[in-house]
Amino acid sequence: MRQGWRKGPWTPEEDELLKEYVKSHGDCKWSSVARLSGLKRNGKSCRLRWVNYLRPGLKRAPFTPLEEGIIIELHAIWGNKWSTIARYLPGRTDNEIKNYWRTHFKEREDKPYRDHKQKDKFEAPTSDAFLGQNKKDHCQPDGETRDHKMNDEQGYDSSSVGDQCLPWETPYPEIPYWPDLVVGDDPFLWAGGLWNFDDDLVVLS
């Protein structure tokens, strides 16, 4: 392994270098980023910085109650499949959702409502509020939530869309599913052209 990679917080100069690199080479080939961009960061660090911070279309705004509801529901289905959950929340990264879950819900999962200061805040709307009545139609017949450690045998059909782990049936047809290869970095989608959580869910016709 190559020694001497820089670590720690990114500087604005490094961000600019990385943006320039992605502009000219695309957001791939992270292994060559150090050689081609002049950055003293390894590929993984560059990829992480790009995906979680620099990528166009990231919201970087507080989670809305609607987004909270989506996270709660999808986590109940998929568990800690943060990247999968993130595909349903354009403009949000898996890291962002993971952090949000840990700070807002994980403690309560262990000790419900322990945090008196957050109790009221936790009254997040259930997805019923925005998913309508047919939620159960797309869950397990007995209404059980699936094991959080669901694996391929239990439900993923990873053959459907390349490496995208689609559930064997989309749990919520009301929520457009956005695998990366569909959404990509389309500024229109990421900018909320189809999604506007500040108001209401805009469903594709």
Add this chain to the structure above:
DNA sequence: AACACGTACAACCGCCGATTA
């Protein structure tokens, strides 16, 4: 005002699967 504590978030680490030589 100073300190302690809690929260939020950026970033790193280790593992795993896919790809390539």
Add this chain to the structure above:
DNA sequence: ATAATCGGCGGTTGTACGTGT
């Protein structure tokens, strides 16, 4: 067939900032 490399993912840590005492 297999070892090396790479990209992606989830878990964890470090720290800046806010809030309470």
